Amino acid sequence: MSVYNGEKYLREAIDSILNQTFTDFEFLIVNDGSTDRTAEILRSYDDARIKIINNEENIGLTKSLNKGLGMARGEYIARMDADDVAIPERLEKEFEFMESHLDYAAVGTLIKILDKNSKVIGSVDKPTEDDQIREFLKKDNCIAHGSAMIRNVCLQDVGLYDESMEKAQDYDLWLRLSEKYKLFNIPEYLCMWRSHEDSISAKHSNEQMHFVEMAKARANGRREMQRAHYSNKPKFSVLMANYNNSKYIAETIQSVLDQKFKDWELVIVDDCSTDNSIKVIKPYLKDVRIRLLKNKVNIGYIGTLKRLIY
Secondary structure, three states, rough: OOOOOOOHHHHHHHHHHHHHOOOOEEEEEEEOOOOOHHHHHOOOOOOEEEEEEEEEOOOOOHHHHHHHHHOOOEEEEOOOOEEEEEEOOHHHHHHHHHHHHOOOOEEEEEEEOOOOOOOEEEEEEOOOHHHHHHHOOOOOOOHHHHHOOEEEEHHOOOOOEEEEEEOHHHHHHHHHHOOOOEEEEEEEEEEEEOOOOOOOOHHHHHHHHHHHHHHHHHHHHHHHHHHHHHHOOOOOEEEEEOOOOOOOOOHHHHHHHHOOOEEEEEEEEOOOOOOOHHHHHHHHOOOOEEEEEEEOOOOOHHHHHHHHOO
């Protein structure tokens, strides 16, 4: 959760997470330079699961979420907005879905709409199945950001939130995730979204639409590149995970280059090496068959292998 001057609804949002039927979580809350009573409200909680991250100045939602992700330890990331309310069974049902559907990257839920007095004034139904979601995403967002649970390794794979997207960062993320993984909406109302005059969608609708169109354009560009790539795809891919192997990696890469069979690509994922591995690898990137991807945080050997495969 990231919060900026959210004193009005913050306690209701926090309590709805603390009162979940699923209790094995850490609750990272980024106070994004608030100047109201937000900090006071956060300090009033005495729950070991809550970890408060204080930004000295306001850096915006996208950067704050990435900051929180850099500290997150969970296998799954559940999003929560500071003015929304989660139904008590939300995390439990999302966790059960993700545990039983290992090929899915994210799951959201249907949502009910609250007014400023916490009265339900409507609901939003969105597509639930992956194929429906993929088609809908070409036109608009259909996964409520504050209702979503995301597999952390998949988040790392697509590079977290794009910090150039000041708004519609969730829409951009769903588009990127949908290009590699499956998405789902649980057909139950497990989250309540608040409609009020101070919400981002209300105060910055024109700016929001600008970033929505930017996300669409970028997704279209990636689809064009993918079509071009697969029209000339290699016979097979060589996958290499690297962490602090600067002593041997040059010899390993060279052994691939020396193969008599030449129709391959070599994909290297570096898991936040602290030695000079990147410096050793970079000269080999002159060969167009070799690509280097870098994890933003260390996710371990298994996580890096999953990123290579997907």
